[in-house]
Amino acid sequence: MVITDETIDYVGILAKLELSDEEKEQAKKDMSNMLDYVGKLDELDTDNVEAMSHAFPISNVFREDVVTNGDDRENMLANAPEERNGCYDVPKTFD
Amino acid sequence: MDLMSLTAVELGQKIKNKEVTVKEAVEESLRRIESIEKDVNSFVTVDKEGALKQAEEIQKKIDAGELNGPLAGVPVAIKDNMCTKGLLTTCSSKILGNFVPTYTATAVEKLMEAGAVIIGKTNMDEFAMGSTSETSYFGATKNPWDLDRVPGGSSGGSAAAVASEEVPFALGSDTGGSIRQPASFCGVTGIKPTYGRVSRYGLIAYGSSLDQIGPIAKDVRDCATILEIICQHDDKDSTSYKDAASDFTSALVDDVKGMKIGIPSDYLAEGIDTEVKDAVLAAAKVLEEKGAVVEEFSLGMVDYAIPAYYIIASAEASSNLERFDGVKYGYRTADYTDLHNMYKKTRSEGFGAEVKRRIMLGSFVLSSGYYDAYYVKALKTKALIKKAFDDAFAKYDVILGPVAPTTALKCGESLSDPIKMYLGDIYTVSVNLAGLPGISLPCGYDKNGLPIGLQLLGQTFDEKSILRAAYAYEQSRSYKRSPIAERGL
Numbered sequence: 202m203v204i205t206d207e208t209i210d211y212v213g214i215l216a217k218l219e220l221s222d223e224e225k226e227q228a229k230k231d232m233s234n235m236l237d238y239v240g241k242l243d244e245l246d247t248d249n250v251e252a253m254s255h256a257f258p259i260s261n262v263f264r265e266d267v268v269t270n271g272d273d274r275e276n277m278l279a280n281a282p283e284e285r286n287g288c289y290d291v292p293k294t295f296d
Numbered sequence: 297m298d299l300m301s302l303t304a305v306e307l308g309q310k311i312k313n314k315e316v317t318v319k320e321a322v323e324e325s326l327r328r329i330e331s332i333e334k335d336v337n338s339f340v341t342v343d344k345e346g347a348l349k350q351a352e353e354i355q356k357k358i359d360a361g362e363l364n365g366p367l368a369g370v371p372v373a374i375k376d377n378m379c380t381k382g383l384l385t386t387c388s389s390k391i392l393g394n395f396v397p398t399y400t401a402t403a404v405e406k407l408m409e410a411g412a413v414i415i416g417k418t419n420m421d422e423f424a425m426g427s428t429s430e431t432s433y434f435g436a437t438k439n440p441w442d443l444d445r446v447p448g449g450s451s452g453g454s455a456a457a458v459a460s461e462e463v464p465f466a467l468g469s470d471t472g473g474s475i476r477q478p479a480s481f482c483g484v485t486g487i488k489p490t491y492g493r494v495s496r497y498g499l500i501a502y503g504s505s506l507d508q509i510g511p512i513a514k515d516v517r518d519c520a521t522i523l524e525i526i527c528q529h530d531d532k533d534s535t536s537y538k539d540a541a542s543d544f545t546s547a548l549v550d551d552v553k554g555m556k557i558g559i560p561s562d563y564l565a566e567g568i569d570t571e572v573k574d575a576v577l578a579a580a581k582v583l584e585e586k587g588a589v590v591e592e593f594s595l596g597m598v599d600y601a602i603p604a605y606y607i608i609a610s611a612e613a614s615s616n617l618e619r620f621d622g623v624k625y626g627y628r629t630a631d632y633t634d635l636h637n638m639y640k641k642t643r644s645e646g647f648g649a650e651v652k653r654r655i656m657l658g659s660f661v662l663s664s665g666y667y668d669a670y671y672v673k674a675l676k677t678k679a680l681i682k683k684a685f686d687d688a689f690a691k692y693d694v695i696l697g698p699v700a701p702t703t704a705l706k707c708g709e710s711l712s713d714p715i716k717m718y719l720g721d722i723y724t725v726s727v728n729l730a731g732l733p734g735i736s737l738p739c740g741y742d743k744n745g746l747p748i749g750l751q752l753l754g755q756t757f758d759e760k761s762i763l764r765a766a767y768a769y770e771q772s773r774s775y776k777r778s779p780i781a782e783r784g785l
Contacts, residue, residue: 215659239603252675256731282628
């Protein structure tokens with residue numbers, strides 16, 4: 202499968218990655234090779250096979266809606282790249 | 297005495313008998329780390345101060361009779377993708393290079409409750425994506441059997457730390473072979489438990505439907521003992537199995553009479569080194585001589601496991617790694633214009649090449665227009681792979697085969713051709729897709745003296761059969777130390 206510039210740009214938007222021109226060319230090649238390789242699955246007839254997300258049945262696990270963890274705001278904010286007035290500081294999102 | 301040459305259980309016994317203090321054990325581990333790290337680079341972080349402090353507290357509890365488990369006072373290394381409160385946890389990535397968790401992963405907490413001393417955090421492929429431990433932002437880990445070779449990956453640091461006798465045991469994680477393959481390359485023993493056995497709470501996710509934490513140690517008894525501590529139901533992981541706990545050490549009997557063992561002939565066909573194949577078949581012979589019924593059979597679906605695995609793992613990774621955006625923790629780019637530009641630059645600068653490659657592939661296979669053709673197709677393939685194993689386990693108690701087609705590769709050989717590197721996972725990835733337990737243990741050495749690994753697979757939640765077969769096989773041989781372990785200080 203040939204990967205076009207448009208496809209790589211679109212994937213860059215989905216993946217939130219900014220690639221240099223050089224990286225883009227490499228990514229086109231890598232992705233094309235990989236998609237050709239995984240295309241091997243087309244050999245399999247899976248028409249009557251149900252997609253399996255987990256290897257054995259797992260159903261939703263519910264619990265009472267009660268808070269069990271304490272307030273750890275200070276320690277959590279200590280990891281923030283930027284912090285202001287006890288909040289995460291992010292660049293302006295809209296004008 | 298060479299305390300780190302003991303198994304974890306042996307060292308724990310000596311501590312219990314008051315022949316050795318916890319401080320002595322921890323100091324010996326730290327001394328060895330100091331001497332060996334410049335060559336092997338197993339660790340991202342060594343917590344010297346914290347370990348000595350833990351040693352003091354644990355000794356008090358042992359003396360007071362509050363702690364009497366088999367691993368009380370024994371040093372342990374933790375793969376750097378498991379959160380440890382107050383201790384740097386990087387996933388060997390620049391993007392988490394300064395991340396200090398505010399909580400501890402459940403599996404690690406269970407070890408701490410049992411009195412194990414956390415010595416530090418081990419190196420790995422960035423975000424566990426790789427089979428060589430070379431993609432770490434903090435430099436590659438080297439194989440203690442030959443420093444020009446890779447230790448395997450992604451839990452290469454954990455396997456190398458055990459093989460070089462820096463610590464008696466370590467925790468790793470296995471998404472497509474990341475415990476079993478480095479254990480094989482480093483001549484030690486590792487188990488990937490059944491999906492759901494060990495809580496994933498606090499394990500930084502790569503492929504959530506595949507990830508599982510497990511032990512790496514010198515022998516089968518250590519692994520079973522560690523499993524008894526870390527396998528427990530956890531409300532904090534919704535995929536945690538209700539009856540996760542079990543008396544695994546009761547399976548350690550030297551008796552495989554009547555056990556039915558199948559060897560997939562598809563695993564021995566092409567692409568496997570002759571020396572690896574011979575060693576694995578010789579191991580099967582040992583079990584046969586001990587009374588097991590061994591035969592070859594055709595498993596099927598083998599060639600489809602890697603394509604299905606890389607679609608599913610990359611898809612899950614692209615979703616799981618969305619959280620690294622420079623807002624709440626980790627790296628943030630220095631210069632940016634707006635929020636989206638900040639996200640993009642942070643992630644582009646913070647992730648390495650292999651991680652980006654998988655995030656992009658994952659984003660693509662999940663995108664509209666390709667979702668059914670790739671992602672759903674892979675999930676259907678997964679169902680077929682699971683069925684192939686179910687059919688096999690209707691006939692056999694244990695499946696026996698190699699861990700990897702080769703022994704440890706030379707450093708720098710793998711990264712230039714990703715697909716070739718992925719093919720090295722051919723015998724391990726299907727186990728994660730099917731959720732099965734698998735153990736890797738040494739079964740010989742090639743002409744260069746490098747360890748060869750034997751893999752034993754069991755039906756879901758039947759760790760005991762593989763532990764029993766592995767233990768019985770292990771009785772036929774003795775543990776061989778790596779050159780770095782033997783070198784002394």
